[in-house]
Amino acid sequence: MLSGLLFRYKSAFYSLAIVLIYIVTGKLGLMLAVPPGYASAIFPPAGIAIAVTYIAGKRMLPAIFLGSFILNLWIGYSAQQQISLISLAAAVLIAAASAIQAWAGGWCLQRKIPYPTTLDAPREVVAFLVYAPVICLISASLSAASLLALGMLDWQGLLTSWLSWWVGDFLGLMVMLPLTLVIFGQPRKLWEKRLYTVAVPMLFLFALLVFAYVIASKWERKESLTEFDGLASQLSEQLRTRLEAQEAVLAQISALFTYQQSDVSKQDFSNFVKVTLDKYPMIYAIEWVPKVRHSKRDRFVAQMQQDFPGYSILEPGADNQWHAAKARSFYFPLAYIEPATAQSQRTIGFDMAALDNRKITLLQAFKQNAAVVTAPIKLYLSSGRETGLLLMYPVHGYSWDGVVQTVLVSREFFGELFAGSRDLxxxxxxxxxxGDTVYVSGASQPSEVLFSRKFKFGDKHYRLEMSPSQQYFARHRGWQSWSMLVVGIFCTGLVGAILLIGTGFTARVLTLVDEKTQALKESSARFQEITDTLGEGIYVTDAAGLITFINPEAQRLLGWDQHAVRGKNAHALFHYHKADRSHYPEHECVMCNVMKTGQPIKSSDEVLWQRDEKPIHIDVTSVPIIRDGRLCGAVVVFDDISSRKKTESALRASEKSFREIIDFAPIGMAIVSLEGRFTKVNQALCNIVGFSREELIIRTFQEITHADDLAADLEYVHQLLDGKINAYQMEKRYIRKDKSMVWVQLSVSIFRDDEQAPQYFIAQIEDITARKHQFDEVAQEAYFDALTNLPNRRMLLMRLHQLHAHIERYQQLAALIFLDVDHFKQINDSLGHDVGDAILKEVAARLLGCLRQTDTVSRQGGDEFVIMLPELKKDEDAELVARKIVSSFAAPILVNGKEIKIGVSVGVALRGITAQGPVNEWMKQADQAMYQAKSAGRNGYYIYRS
Structure with a gap:
């Protein structure tokens, strides 16, 4: 359990690490991105994702999906400063494409380059270089298609983006797979050695390429912005000239009022400003706004009504309708406006002092006696409300002081200037x-401000910010630095491949040398270890029979040390007794026979003589040593079997005693094979089962075991074989030869060899048939009703306590039913006890027919019965049984040819999860329910509700 918990924590840690690595390396990779598509020439996370899937399998896919999702969501937010549904969908689709590519890449590489791998064979490296670009087609294709479907990519840029995506993933895989294997790959010993021979050189080359790419891209970017700098300077200068011209226009128009000897009529104003409007079509309107004190309001209105019948000083209301201006100390009503359109004429009389943003600017114009401009305001135009400016110039010395003003709509005044360069x-x-924005061309905010200039217009200061558009970068894209990086990284990957092959070859050569050297050392050490620790004696002779080697066991067995026997004749020293020296030339041993025949010889009936002239019986094998077809000597291997011979004699005696014990044992005994076949039986067992020895030997214990007892017996046998128990006892039934049944007490143990492998079973069988029958009779009298053969009150209470404990432990539902035969006493008194007993037996039979095998029905005495219903699924199950019991007594009972109709009163008490209290309380509840059924009219049921 602890190891599983540690494994889950370790997996979670690795998954979190993959997510963080994916995000960090992804952001670093995008630092090398080329606008406008911002596709990186190398995308390390793609290679890392495929590498970890190749190493760890598909369990890393959720971490890869999450890392890619967070990275792309971050990129989308950085570009738009918000998370939209489209950017969220794009992040999900790209993450899914990345995970699919990682899974496919890991699966493909596992098939072509099985992991763990040394990745040093040319075949493996070539397979990697061939399949890597194919694998990376997946994410590029799926992601580009997703962006196209979401409208985030157009058909014009599809091919470029797809190609950039594919190349970035491919080069990321080329570089990052070897580096990832250096950090995490197996076999660990080899990949650790490649840290300095592969990883460091590749990282150094990669760093140089990135540095060169940054320098080249800065130069390339500077070159691409040359046209932008010129165009931005030109536009800013045009804007400055245009703004200055507006102040001059207003100063010129104000002279119309200052030097005019008589009142300026509407026609005079129209004729005068017409030339200006023709020259400056970007001006939306030019207006004359006099200052009218409240005391002269009526006179001014009467004067204006000569040119504009129904003229009145107005102000906008809360309902966006014009209303007569409220009384105030002074007004600034709109008098003249050009061009005079139907829409503009509706604003004649509008009191500009009614709006604070205009009133403040009007007062500022008089105070400074110079041109002033409003902050960006919403203008009431025929096309709706649009952002614009009002440039005001004060007029003094006329019959009415006031201001002349130009209405500048941002969309027209500034848009006309930037219209030609909007795409760039x-x-x-x-x-x-x-800090308000007056005008925006293109995106809501320039992505990167590369040109800025400040202006003064009226009494306000303005800042113009400009940046190249995506289309500009697309038209001026330079591929030199990107191509250099792609080629460089590809070359880095090839260098890595060469380093992998080279280091792999070197490692294999070194490994081979180490293996050969180690093999020689191990061979020598193994020979020494084998001969020193072998439990058998060994000596080696040359062709003349002189001893050249003797191992420690042979020295111990023979009583000689190696210095004393080396160079001595083995035959004379070991293979004959001193008393037989006169027969030495004729005496032969296995060593001599091998030297004669040149063939291996084995014997189990040899004797060697120890240094103290004591004999030892040996099991000996002698093998010739042949070099270049010549017999050079012999190897003699022998084992002392003196103890074994004594043991064999003792075993024979023991087997005889064992046979006698079995044959004369007073109870049945048997040796049974692991398959269950009787291999040895005694006469006592034959008497128990009625078979002769010959008949029993050809049978198995399964064949003579009662079918109902066989499963339990076999379960014990399996536990014996598995080592879970050492022996078992059980009561079971055998089927005798005459098909009668005999009860036995069986005791079984298992015999195992020295390696604890099971060999056979030892069984003792005692006939307990008589004792079993006697016990059954006692149990029947103690626990069962003599009339109905149903469990009595003692048996019921025992089972009821067991059920109650089961309910509390497993939180199950059960029911207890009390049943009484209606008017039974009258039946018994009127028809006799014999009829009453017959009715009670029939009641027991009908109750059993209404219940399951797991239910218990008990007779408590007289006409009272108790039923126990365990393991109910719902409350309604108990009610269904009660209804079934009542219905079963609808048919009359036939006793002695006479039909007797009876009814029963049934009380039900449920006990389940929420029920509390002891067993006797449960019985009281059922009893109360039964009496409620009687009170309700009998022949029915009642369910106790707590």
Missing amino acids: IEARLIEQES
């Missing part, structure tokens, strides 16, 4: 005092 430049004009 993203621009934004900001009022510095308020």
Whole structure:
């Protein structure tokens, strides 16, 4: 359990590490991205994802999906400063494509380059170089298609983005797979050695390439921005000239009022400004706004009504409708406006002092006596409300003081200037005092401000910010640095492949040398170890029979040390007794016979003589030593079997005693094979089962075991064989030869050899038939009703306590039913006890027919019965049984040819998860329920509700 918990924590840690590594390396890779698509020339996470799937399998896929999802969500948020549904969908689809590619890549590489791998064979390296670009087609294709479907990529940029994506993943795999294997790969010893021979050189080359790429890309970017710098300077200068011209226009128009001897009529104003509007079509309107004090309001209104019948000073209301201006100390009503369109004429009389943003600017114009401009405001135009500016210039010395103003709609005034360069430049004009945006061209905010210039217009200061658009970068894209990086990284991958092959070859050569050297050492050490620790004696002779080697066991057995016997004749020293020296020339041993025949010889009836002239019986094998076809000597291996001969004699005596014990034992005894076949039986067992020895030997214990007892017996046998128990006892039944049944007490143990392998079973069988019958009779009288043969009250209470404990432990539902035969006393008194007993037997039979095998029905005495229903699924099951019992007595009972109709009163008490209390309380509840059934009219049931 602890190891499983540690494994889960370890897996979670690795998964979190993969997520973090994916995000960090992804952001680092995107630092090398080329606008506008921002596809990186190398994308390390793709290679890492495939590598970890190749190493660890598909259990890393969730971490890869999560890392890719977070990375792409981060990229989308950085670009838009918000998370939209489209960016969320794109992150999910790209993450899914990355996970699919990682799974496919790991699976493909596992098939072509089985892991663990040394990745040093040319075949494996070539397979990696061939399949790597094919694997990386998956993410590029799925991701590009997803972005195209979401509208985040157009058909024009599809091929470029797909190619960049594919190359980035491919080069990421080329570089990162070897580096990942250096860190995590198996066999660990080899990959650790490649840290300095493969990983460090590849990282050094990669760092040089990145450095060169950064330098080249900066130069390339500077070159690509040359046209942007010129165009931005030109536009900013045009904007400055245009803004300055507006102040000059207003100063010129104000002269119309200052030097005019008579009142300026509507027609005079129209004729004068027409030339200006023709020259500056980007001006939306030019207006004359006099300052009217409240005391002169009526006179001004009467004067204006000469040109504009129904003229009145107005202000906007809460309902967006025009209403008569409320009384205030002064007004700034709109008098003249050009061009005079139907929409503009509806604003004639609009009191600009009614709106604070305009009133403040009006007062500022009089205070400074110079041109002033409003902050960006919403203008009421025919096309709706649009952002714009009001440039005001004060007029003094006329019959009415006031201001002349130009209405500048941002979309027209500034848009006309930037319209020609909208596809190439993203621009934004900001009022510095308020920080409000006056005009935006292209994106809502330039992605990277590369040009900025400040202006003064009226009394406000403005900042113009510009940056190249995506289309600009697309038109001026330089591929030199990107191509250099791609080729460089590909070469780095090839260098890595060469290093892998080279280090692998070197490692194999060194390994082979080490293996050969180690093999020689091990061979010598193994020979020494074998001969020193072998439990058999060994000596080696040359062709003349002189001893050249003797091992420690032979020295111990013979009583000689190696210095004393080396160079001595083995035959004369070991193979004959001193008393037989006169027969030495004729005496032959296995060593001599091998030297004569040149063939191996084995014997189990040899004698060697120890140094103290004591004999030892040996089991000996002699093998000739042949070099270049010549007999050079012999190897003699012998084992002292003196003890074995004594043991064999003792075993024979023991076997005889064992046979006698079995044959004369007073109870049945048998030796049974592991398959269950009787291999040795005594006469006592034959008497028990009625078979002769010959008949029993050809049978198995399964054949003579009662079918109902066989499963339990076999279960004990399996436990014996598995070593879970050493022996078992059980009561079981044998089927005798005459088909009668005999009860036996069986005791079985198992015999195992020195290696604890089971060899056979030893069984003792005692006939307990008489004792069993006697016990059954006693149990029947103690626990069962003599009339109905149903469990009595003692048996019921025992089972009821067991059920109650089971309910509390396993939280199950059960029911207890009390049943009483209605008017039984009258039946018994009127018809006699014989009829009453017959009715009680029939009641017992019908109750058994309504219940399951797992249910218990008990007779408590008289006409009272108790039923126990365990393991119910729901409360309604108990009610269903009660209804079934009542229904079963609808048919009359036939006794002595006479039909007797009876009814029963049934009380049900449930006990389940929430029920509490002892068993006797449960019985009281069932008893109360039965009496409730009687009170309700009998022949029915009642369920106790606590």
